[in-house]
Amino acid sequence: MRWTSPGALLGAILVALVLAAALTGAVWTPYDPLQIDFAARFAPPGARHLLGADAFGRDVLSRLMAGASTSVMISLLTVTLATGLGSGLGLLTGYVRGWTDRTIMAFINALLAFPGILLALGLLAVIGANKYGIVAALSIAYTPVVTRMVRGVVLSLREREFVEASRIMGNSPIHTMLVHVLPNCVAPITVLATSMFGWVILAESALSFLGLGVPPPAPTWGNMLAAARPYLGQAAWLGIFPGLCISLTLLGINLLGDAVRDRLDPRMRGLS
Amino acid sequence: MSGPPLVAIRDLSLEIAGEMRVVDRFELTIHPGEMIGIVGESGSGKTLAARSIMRLAPPAVRRVSGSIAFEGRELTTLPLPALQALRGSRIGMVFQEPMTSLNPSMMLGAQLEEGLKLHRKPDEGARRAAILDMLRKVGMEDPQAVLKAYPHQFSGGMRQRMMLASVMLLQPALLIADEPTTALDALVQREVLALMVDLTRANGTAVLMISHDLAMVARYTDRILVMAQGRIVEAGKTGDLLAHPRQAYTSSLLGAMPRRLPAGDVGNGAPVIEVRNLVVDYPGRQRLLKRDAGKRALEDVSLAVRPGEVVAVVGGSGSGKTTLGRAIAGMLRPARGEILYKGKPVVRRGDAWRDYRFNCQMVFQDPYSSLDPRMTIEAIIGESLRLNCGSGRSERREQVHEMLRDVGLSGLGARYPHELSGGQRQRVAIARAVIRRPAFVIADEPVSALDVTVRAQVLELLAALQRRYQFSCLFISHDLGVVEQIANRVLVMQNGRIVEQGERDAIFDNPRHPYTRLLLSAIPTLEATEQGGVRLKWRYDQSTGTDADAGPGDSGPERRPAGVPLKQGS
Numbered sequence: 001m002r003w004t005s006p007g008a009l010l011g012a013i014l015v016a017l018v019l020a021a022a023l024t025g026a027v028w029t030p031y032d033p034l035q036i037d038f039a040a041r042f043a044p045p046g047a048r049h050l051l052g053a054d055a056f057g058r059d060v061l062s063r064l065m066a067g068a069s070t071s072v073m074i075s076l077l078t079v080t081l082a083t084g085l086g087s088g089l090g091l092l093t094g095y096v097r098g099w100t101d102r103t104i105m106a107f108i109n110a111l112l113a114f115p116g117i118l119l120a121l122g123l124l125a126v127i128g129a130n131k132y133g134i135v136a137a138l139s140i141a142y143t144p145v146v147t148r149m150v151r152g153v154v155l156s157l158r159e160r161e162f163v164e165a166s167r168i169m170g171n172s173p174i175h176t177m178l179v180h181v182l183p184n185c186v187a188p189i190t191v192l193a194t195s196m197f198g199w200v201i202l203a204e205s206a207l208s209f210l211g212l213g214v215p216p217p218a219p220t221w222g223n224m225l226a227a228a229r230p231y232l233g234q235a236a237w238l239g240i241f242p243g244l245c246i247s248l249t250l251l252g253i254n255l256l257g258d259a260v261r262d263r264l265d266p267r268m269r270g271l272s
Numbered sequence: 273m274s275g276p277p278l279v280a281i282r283d284l285s286l287e288i289a290g291e292m293r294v295v296d297r298f299e300l301t302i303h304p305g306e307m308i309g310i311v312g313e314s315g316s317g318k319t320l321a322a323r324s325i326m327r328l329a330p331p332a333v334r335r336v337s338g339s340i341a342f343e344g345r346e347l348t349t350l351p352l353p354a355l356q357a358l359r360g361s362r363i364g365m366v367f368q369e370p371m372t373s374l375n376p377s378m379m380l381g382a383q384l385e386e387g388l389k390l391h392r393k394p395d396e397g398a399r400r401a402a403i404l405d406m407l408r409k410v411g412m413e414d415p416q417a418v419l420k421a422y423p424h425q426f427s428g429g430m431r432q433r434m435m436l437a438s439v440m441l442l443q444p445a446l447l448i449a450d451e452p453t454t455a456l457d458a459l460v461q462r463e464v465l466a467l468m469v470d471l472t473r474a475n476g477t478a479v480l481m482i483s484h485d486l487a488m489v490a491r492y493t494d495r496i497l498v499m500a501q502g503r504i505v506e507a508g509k510t511g512d513l514l515a516h517p518r519q520a521y522t523s524s525l526l527g528a529m530p531r532r533l534p535a536g537d538v539g540n541g542a543p544v545i546e547v548r549n550l551v552v553d554y555p556g557r558q559r560l561l562k563r564d565a566g567k568r569a570l571e572d573v574s575l576a577v578r579p580g581e582v583v584a585v586v587g588g589s590g591s592g593k594t595t596l597g598r599a600i601a602g603m604l605r606p607a608r609g610e611i612l613y614k615g616k617p618v619v620r621r622g623d624a625w626r627d628y629r630f631n632c633q634m635v636f637q638d639p640y641s642s643l644d645p646r647m648t649i650e651a652i653i654g655e656s657l658r659l660n661c662g663s664g665r666s667e668r669r670e671q672v673h674e675m676l677r678d679v680g681l682s683g684l685g686a687r688y689p690h691e692l693s694g695g696q697r698q699r700v701a702i703a704r705a706v707i708r709r710p711a712f713v714i715a716d717e718p719v720s721a722l723d724v725t726v727r728a729q730v731l732e733l734l735a736a737l738q739r740r741y742q743f744s745c746l747f748i749s750h751d752l753g754v755v756e757q758i759a760n761r762v763l764v765m766q767n768g769r770i771v772e773q774g775e776r777d778a779i780f781d782n783p784r785h786p787y788t789r790l791l792l793s794a795i796p797t798l799e800a801t802e803q804g805g806v807r808l809k810w811r812y813d814q815s816t817g818t819d820a821d822a823g824p825g826d827s828g829p830e831r832r833p834a835g836v837p838l839k840q841g842s
Contacts, residue, residue, distance in 0.1 A: 160641045160642075161636040161637075161638055161641045161642035162641065162642050162643055162644045162645075164603065164634075164636070164642075165634065165636065165642055165643075165701075165704070166644075166655075167603065168601055168602075168603070168629070168632075168633065168634045169629070169633075169655065169656055169659070169704075170626065170629035170630065170659055171655075171658075171659070179655075180644050183644075183646045184644070184645065184646060265646075266645065266646055266648075266688040266690070267645060267688070267690045
């Protein structure tokens with residue numbers, strides 16, 4: 001790929017940093033992220049603890065690195081599952097119409113009627129609060145949003161003459177859907193997926209806050225942020241650093257998402 | 273003409289991004305009440321030149337030089353508020369696309385009232401009376417009901433009348449009509465233009481009509497400017513300009529007007545496609561418990577197309593001609609009736625269906641939506657061969673390249689559709705249909721979306737390919753001019769039925785059905801002059817006046833009697 005805009009470059013660097021942190025955090029961290037050290041309680045950022053230490057004296061940098069892998073994994077898996085499942089359903093309902101459409105959409109609309117977080121809470125209560133439970137619950141909660149959007153795009157695409165031309169050519173519906181319809185949905189799907197990345201990280205922290213997230217003491221960016229809340233007055237860095245991680249990651253992913261979208265669109269080629 | 277001019281544009285030059293000159297030393301004088309046409313292909317600068325009068329050219333366009341005087345005031349230096357007071361009030365504008373030029377979420381009454389409220393400020397009663405009067409003039413049967421209606425409840429032609437009504441309510445001194453009827457079918461086009469001429473003439477409004485269609489502009493205007501690449505190529509009185517064009521470009525525009533060519537010979541073989549008593553219904557809307565009554569789109573339609581024959585289906589929008597094409601292509605299921613391919617009924621399964629799919633191809637109207645924007649031209653054309661088992665990859669490549677050469681697009685295979693012009697895209701669409709060497713091609717308004725000159729070229733290409741590969745063709749169009757050029761036989765459709773059919777010359781020279789005559793009244797016959805130009809003649813113009821001619825209480829302008837040469841200047 002050729003990166004033409006500074007935004008895309010910045011996005012790529014940020015995402016690379018996060019991935020590097022996540023990978024490193026999985027094998028090595030400056031301290032053991034779970035090691036409690038009361039001597040270092042609320043230690044401010046400094047030489048010993050680069051980003052400070054939390055209420056139990058655990059090293060914030062180590063926890064952020066360890067949390068990165070969990071948070072990124074949860075987000076990546078959830079976004080992949082939700083966009084994959086949602087796009088598939090949207091494509092199917094939008095293209096096939098008829099009873100398939102009505103049945104699936106009735107179900108999807110029923111899911112949409114619940115606030116996502118409430119739905120996830122209910123599902124977590126059933127599945128159990130762990131990493132995979134969260135991924136499953138959030139995927140189900142976000143699938144309907146994707147389905148609705150993709151279906152809308154497909155409904156307008158299927159009226160376009162090139163889709164009709166594909167049918168007249170004798171192509172099977174599956175070929176038409178995958179070759180002519182789906183690629184033309186990529187732009188809106190990319191935009192949605194990148195913003196969903198942010199929702200998932202936030203939703204995960206909200207779930208942690210409600211006590212149904214990744215169970216402590218294992219760190220995630222979300223539960224670190226949630227745990228920092230009571231101490232924001234005396235140890236602001238406990239909130240600032242996880243918050244910064246989340247914001248910069250989202251920024252990076254959004255920039256990268258835009259670049260990928262433009263890159264995949266032949267119409268954008270040749271423009272600066 | 274005497275008296276001061278209404279508009280005087282001198283030495284107007286416009287540039288985009290400071291480098292490309294899009295309008296070059298444009299000059300135009302319009303006298304009150306005059307009808308002037310600007311003719312040119314897309315990109316000739318005609319729209320920009322006209323829009324700059326109202327300072328409505330896109331922001332990227334800069335004026336390099338020139339002056340625009342309107343009623344003696346210089347518009348280029350006029351402050352914006354003063355200019356805004358002129359817009360709508362003294363200078364009206366009608367746009368090309370009736371489907372998007374009205375606000376879909378606003379009742380028509382309120383939309384019509386907007387301009388009056390802004391510029392004329394009469395009291396509510398007077399506004400209402402004026403609106404109702406105007407709606408009657410544009411041919412609305414129930415003006416009261418129209419006030420509370422929304423744009424989507426009307427057809428394109430009706431909307432364009434509404435647009436005219438809203439502009440003419442303010443009785444402007446100048447009306448700029450930018451391709452006012454290009455999106456409409458030939459018949460509606462004629463009705464709307466006749467209405468426009470009536471209204472403006474009654475009010476003494478001058479009209480600046482912009483179009484790529486020389487024949488259409490010639491019918492209604494006193495003077496014509498021909499533009500190409502930002503320059504005025506030729507200008508003159510309409511009749512003179514047509515009769516003896518001085519510039520080669522004008523001659524080429526005249527040459528692009530469709531005219532009758534000798535029909536090719538068609539053998540007497542067994543029909544390739546036969547349609548027997550076809551009935552197609554569109555289902556009504558599904559309500560909670562019951563379904564609304566549907567609409568019958570085709571009623572008992574029968575036709576046969578012989579090998580190598582071009583059969584044209586003509587009719588206005590809503591006549592069912594597109595439905596007929598789609599039904600034959602297998603895109604929708606008929607309620608009753610039979611479609612036979614080479615004597616056998618078309619069944620939707622197995623090898624027979626596959627064979628039919630290969631041999632029945634389609635070319636669509638809109639070259640902007642009929643090509644997948646994410647595929648290259650090569651891939652689009654090559655996809656047609658994908659299901660052709662038995663040819664290898666390199667062989668297919670070779671075939672695609674050959675096809676690209678055939679349609680005059682060599683070397684453009686790696687491009688994407690958005691990088692091609694409308695005419696080039698339509699060539700791709702034709703290549704995609706023809707590369708399989710089908711026995712039968714359905715062409716649904718294949719050139720209606722194109723400029724007149726491009727239209728002629730694409731039509732020529734289609735005819736040449738048809739002769740070379742001898743496929744039969746069902747050519748669907750609302751434009752009889754185009755049909756006259758290419759068809760062997762013509763079917764005329766109205767309200768889902770075939771009302772007349774016959775050999776092309778018989779239909780064009782001796783139409784029997786009144787609807788056929790009505791359709792013919794929308795196109796001119798050309799008569800060559802000694803000076804290398806043409807004289808246009810309009811058939812059946814008077815005998816078949818439609819309800820659009822004038823509203824009640826409007827005496828209407830003088831009409832040219834049928835068969836009399838166009839305007840001799842004024």
